[in-house]
Amino acid sequence: MTPPDQATALRGRLFVQQQAPGTAAARPAAGTPTTAPAPGLPPAPGTPGAQSIEHEREGDLSGWLPGPLVRKLLLVTALAVLAAGALAGWLVGRATAQDAMQRLLVQQGDEVELVARLLASKIEQSQKVLATVAEGITPQMLESPASLEWLLQQGLPAVRFFDAMQVARKDGQLSVNLRYGQLEQASELEPAERDQLRRTLVDGKPLVSELMGASAQEARVMFTQPLLRGEGRVIGALAGALRLQSQGLLPHSLALPARPESRLVVFTREGVILSHPDAARVLGHVRDEPGLAEAYERWRSRGKPLTASEDMTELYSGHVVSLASVPMPGWMVARVSEAGALLAPVQGAQRRAWRLAAGATLATCALALLAMVWLARPLAHLRRRARWLLDSEGLAVAGPRAGWPGWPRSPGEVDDVVRICTRLLEHRRLQQQDSQALMRQLQAVLAHVPLGIAVTCAERVEVVSLQACRLLDYTPAELHGRDLLDLLAPASGETDRMARHVRTQFAAHGVFDGELPLLRRDGGVQWVRAQGQPIHASNPQAGTVWMLEDCTAVRDARQQPAWRGEHDELTLLPHRAAFEQRLQALLASRAARPQPALPGAPVQAPVLYGEEGSGVLMFLDLDHFAVVNDLAGHAAGDDVLRHLARLLESEVRQMGWAARLGGDEFAVVLPGATTARGQAVAEQLRAAVQAWEPSYGGRSFTLGLSIGLVPLPTGLRDVAPLLHAADMACYAAKRAGRNRVEVRRVMP
Incomplete structure (x- = not known):
């Protein structure tokens, strides 16, 4: 618990001890003779004065009824609750509809972005697996097809990740053509696959191909990886192919859960559909998709692709369309939902909100009136009790008439409560004295803490430990109220830069941990390691706790060449x-280090x-x-x-x-x-x-x-x-x- 919190807690406990009725301090010990009540307090139960009050309470029913001020408040409350209920119902209904729709749009955009990231992760994982295989291929293996075939078929388990794999030498000759675990002739390699290998050999970097294959069953994507040796020298190329609907790329489960009013579609930059809830639509074109066709044309007209952290959610022809990009292959992920289906729950919720608002307003009005009548009972009671206190001997001696200038006068409840407030002011004065005593105790604790501690609010010192004062050669009074950043020593005119650095670190990380030069009272510079942390992370304006340590020796050590x-x-x-x-x-x-042994124990073998x-x-x-x-x-x-x-x-x-x-x-x-x-x-x-x-x-x-x-x-x-x-x-x-x-x- 921080020092301000301790003071608040102690102050609260002391206040409870003073105010709690029926405590040991308020009850007389057994055998102690009873005395007359203190001035300003009602007589104890059972005394003649108390009996007269009880008799008056039973016989005078007017004391239980609200006074004129309370009756006016009841009328104002009823009108205010009805007006507020009508306005709140309209505002809540409107805000609920807008907020619900916005959340649905954000949820759909987040879902599309999540799927895009998942696909990007799959592409990245495939490239990593291919890179692992590439690391196991040596230049000698390229010249020995037999050893290379053995390595790909039995030596590397990662090979089984791909449906097909090819290895080409630098001159473009195909060394191995492995497809579904079976070796095939180099002549069976398609031209598009050969072209992808040649591009990898020329560019010397990993590539992801466009979609290959004429049917959904044959559609595949080819990943290539250059074989590098020495100083980035390309000695060959490795390619791995995955079928479009394989588990490593776009399985059928990607489109789940299927909803009649919503579709999840993955397509290429040319508009070719790669994944669709309807398997028959795979390899079709997005121009035939309602709603998605307009979004696709709008995206193409932008002239620039979406970034990995960007998504686009807009309304097209009664459809809500969200788009997100998969960077490396240039694919797009889209969620297409019918706007009417999305808005139906919102409209239903709006109607229910109106009905609930009307019922709640009437119920609140009735409860508010009943509650005010019930809460006004103690006020009427207080009025009766205050009248009796004014006639008592104790108040006659002290006399409220002696010190009344500045108080408002109003017939009824207010006039009676004012007289009670004079007693509350006296209690407040006593509490302030207790608070000051607690603060002195807190300062005594800080005086013995062997660590430089300062508590700032709005960058100004509120509480400071004695060790921090010794560090800077100031007294607590001299540091109180000072701006902590004003204590920065002017090192070559960079004080403003250091102050900006402190604020930048708080903005970036929420805390500060670094070394600062502080100005001592004698004009010297004291380097300290300062660690600042907000008292409440959720409310930085509540203040900051700083811990200051002398780091002069550490800085001197850094100047040594050995360090x-x-x-x-x-x-x-x-x-x-x-x-x-x-x-x-x-x-x-x-x-x-020798191992300890017990006296008389046999010699143990070395560890x-x-x-x-x-x-x-x-x-x-x-x-x-x-x-x-x-x-x-x-x-x-x-x-x-x-x-x-x-x-x-x-x-x-x-x-x-x-x-x-x-x-x-x-x-x-x-x-x-x-x-x-x-x-x-x-x-x-x-x-x-x-x-x-x-x-x-x-x-x-x-x-x-x-x-x-x-x-x-x-x-x-x-x-x-x-x-x-x-x-x-x-x-x-x-x-x-x-x-x-x-x-x-x-x-x-």
Whole structure:
């Protein structure tokens, strides 16, 4: 709980203790003689004054009836509820119809975009499988068709993913033509397939062909991959073909669920239908599809294709059509729905809303009147009780007449409530005194916290710890109310740039974690590591909690050539070579460490390599990082890597260390952690990255973390097998769906 929350909670508890009736503090102890009631309070039950009040309550029924002000409020309330109900019914009905229609359109657009992404993922997966096969083909195999045929038929399981596969040499000669697991002659290869192989040999990059085949059963798509060796030299080409309606491409289940008022259609940029709920329409043209024909012509007239993150939902001839693009093959996914069928539930809901609004308005009006009559009973009671209090001896002595200037006068309930308010003001004064005492206690707590803490609201310091004051050589009074960013030291006139950097980091990541130069009172510059986080993530305007640590020694260490030679310039983490050297030293010290033995116990055999000890190694790969680079630019990608480095460093610096291995790959070592503890830390890191949504240019990005975890085996001295096992575990996490933790062990 933050300091302001603590003060609020304590203040609330104190208020409850003062106000709660029937508490131990309010009840006299057993045997204590009763005394007269305090001035301004009614007599205790059973006293003569109380009996007279009860008698008056029973005999004077007028005390139970509402006063003139309450009767006027009842009339105004009835009129207001009826008018508000009529207006609310109209507004709600209209807004409900618009909102429901908009949600239906967004839902249909999201569905189409999801299918487009699924198809793009299938295309990407097919290319990856083909690339895996290409990696297993050597230049010698191209010259030996027999070995190449054996490799494709038995050596590589990935070959079975494709319906057909061909391998061509650089000179264009076909080495292998494998179709449905059977070898065929090179002459049986179609011209379109030969042309696709030649384009791959010339361009030297992967390609996805146009649709091949004259019938739905023969329709297929060809994927090609160049065989590269040396410095990007093309030595051949590999092709794999998938039937159009195979499970790896467009199965029949893609069009499900089938709805009579809606159709899901996949077609090429030329308008040829690839997938349709009606199998007879496959390889037909979208110009024959109602509603979709106009959308297709509109899309063609734009002159530019849809991007991967763009969808188009519009109304055409009584049909709602949503389009999304599958980038690599240039296909389009469309959902065509009848507008009348979509609007029917909305119109029905609108009629039901009108009926419900009318019934609810009448019921609310009746309940409001009854509730006001019921709520007015305590007010009438208070009026009677206040009249009796004015005639009591206690109020006669203190006399409300002595201090009345400034209060409004109005006959009836208001005049009586004003007199009670004078008592409430006294209670308020006591509560303010208690609040001030609580704030003094809070300041006493902050004075002993061994950490620089500051709480800001609208960037101005509200609460500050004594350690933060010592860090900057200010008193708490001097820092209170100061703009925290005004304390930035003017380093070469870059104060405004640093202030913009702080605000940019909050806008991008929701938090700030970095080093700032602050100006001490004596004019010196104090470098601190500042970590700022909103008190309430959902309401950044509620304030920010800052933790400040002196980082002068860390910055001085960075100026040393030895430090710069061992750390990555972008993330300030150790680079791969330094990381491997440190890990090597850890393994050597663990291998040389003698095993403890109990006195008198027999001598045990030495621990063999492969037995699990304490400590774990994590290999981390940032998921979807390429999307940030592609859409937001490399500067945003560098900022993501820097923020991830600070996040890893903050999470593990008390139990291990982190390093950047290259690109978006990082490593973490926890020397003393068990495997279970390592998995828990890995899950914490993964969850932290998943919850972090950086924002650049008004667009948020969702990231993930694939983690491969390997326990450190006892007796191992070589770093290479350990890193390889962690890398393979990370690769397994990637293949299993990304954003997960996979555990592997080093095999002896």
